[in-house]
Amino acid sequence: MDVLNKLMAIDPNYIIMGFIVIFFSLEQILKAPFDFKNRISHLFQNVLFQIILVLLNVFFVTFQVYSIEWLNSNNIGLLYMLELPIWAKLVISLMFYDITAYWIHRATHVIPLLWRFHRVHHSDTSMDSSTVFRFHPLELILVFGVGNIITAALFGTDVFSMALYYFILYLFFFFEHANLNYPRGLNSTLGLVFVMPDHHRVHHQQDQYYTDSNYADIFILWDRLFGSYKMMPVEKMKYGLVEFDSAHRQSFLYLIKSPFLSIKRTSKNKSETQTRL
Ligand SMILES: [Zn+2]
Numbered sequence: 294m295d296v297l298n299k300l301m302a303i304d305p306n307y308i309i310m311g312f313i314v315i316f317f318s319l320e321q322i323l324k325a326p327f328d329f330k331n332r333i334s335h336l337f338q339n340v341l342f343q344i345i346l347v348l349l350n351v352f353f354v355t356f357q358v359y360s361i362e363w364l365n366s367n368n369i370g371l372l373y374m375l376e377l378p379i380w381a382k383l384v385i386s387l388m389f390y391d392i393t394a395y396w397i398h399r400a401t402h403v404i405p406l407l408w409r410f411h412r413v414h415h416s417d418t419s420m421d422s423s424t425v426f427r428f429h430p431l432e433l434i435l436v437f438g439v440g441n442i443i444t445a446a447l448f449g450t451d452v453f454s455m456a457l458y459y460f461i462l463y464l465f466f467f468f469e470h471a472n473l474n475y476p477r478g479l480n481s482t483l484g485l486v487f488v489m490p491d492h493h494r495v496h497h498q499q500d501q502y503y504t505d506s507n508y509a510d511i512f513i514l515w516d517r518l519f520g521s522y523k524m525m526p527v528e529k530m531k532y533g534l535v536e537f538d539s540a541h542r543q544s545f546l547y548l549i550k551s552p553f554l555s556i557k558r559t560s561k562n563k564s565e566t567q568t569r570l
């Protein structure tokens with residue numbers, strides 16, 4: 294626990310900066326599976342999203358922490374009714390945060406108003422580690438951030454487990470989005486329980502049949518359990534959304550205002566090349 298306490302004491306923004314430096318550098322040095330161009334300008338556009346998020350979070354994180362601490366001080370939520378060792382509570386708390394995020398993520402694909410914000414993340418036609426930053430800040434704060442408060446209200450999870458959840462979440466996010474070749478065999482081993490890059494690559498397909506799948510962030514178990522698990526061969530992958538497939542629509546300014554624009558969803562129907570693995 295001591296190591297964990299020390300880790301959680303580090304400013305999360307420094308941890309995220311560390312992750313992007315490591316993953317983005319590896320993408321430039323190693324042989325990548327997808328040969329994308331203009332990596333620096335792509336990085337720049339995506340980093341702008343993170344800057345806005347960090348600024349807005351100055352206010353929101355205080356609200357989030359205050360809300361969860363208030364819930365905890367009143368012993369609200371399932372975990373307050375159970376006698377469990379600390380480590381078990383921690384692992385279960387991570388699973389609670391992750392399963393809530395799974396259902397919220399699934400809702401963002403189904404509810405048109407939420408999709409307007411969430412499609413910003415899916416718009417990236419040349420996905421790499423910086424795509425981790427490409428979320429509309431209002432989605433992260435008002436949808437997923439409030440989701441964590443709901444998790445604490447229902448299950449009694451605390452701020453410490455949320456901090457640990459975010460650390461693991463961002464590690465998985467960079468791992469899943471990075472344009473890197475990973476060892477073969479991940480999908481059939483760790484991938485039975487955890488989300489692997491190939492799972493999340495399927496989620497970023499232009500074909501809506503695949504976009505609407507593999508919603509989990511950390512535990513792929515949720516997709517396997519709730520019938521949203523899909524796989525396809527890496528060679529057939531094409532990232533992004535058809536309606537955002539132009540240089541103008543890949544810019545930060547266009548994307549930040551895009552939830553307030555009427556953009557028709559254009560997608561092919563169920564893919565001919567579908568394969569369930
Ligand atoms: Zn999604």
Ligand SMILES: [Zn+2]
Nearest residue numbers: 414470493497
């Ligand atoms: Zn993603």
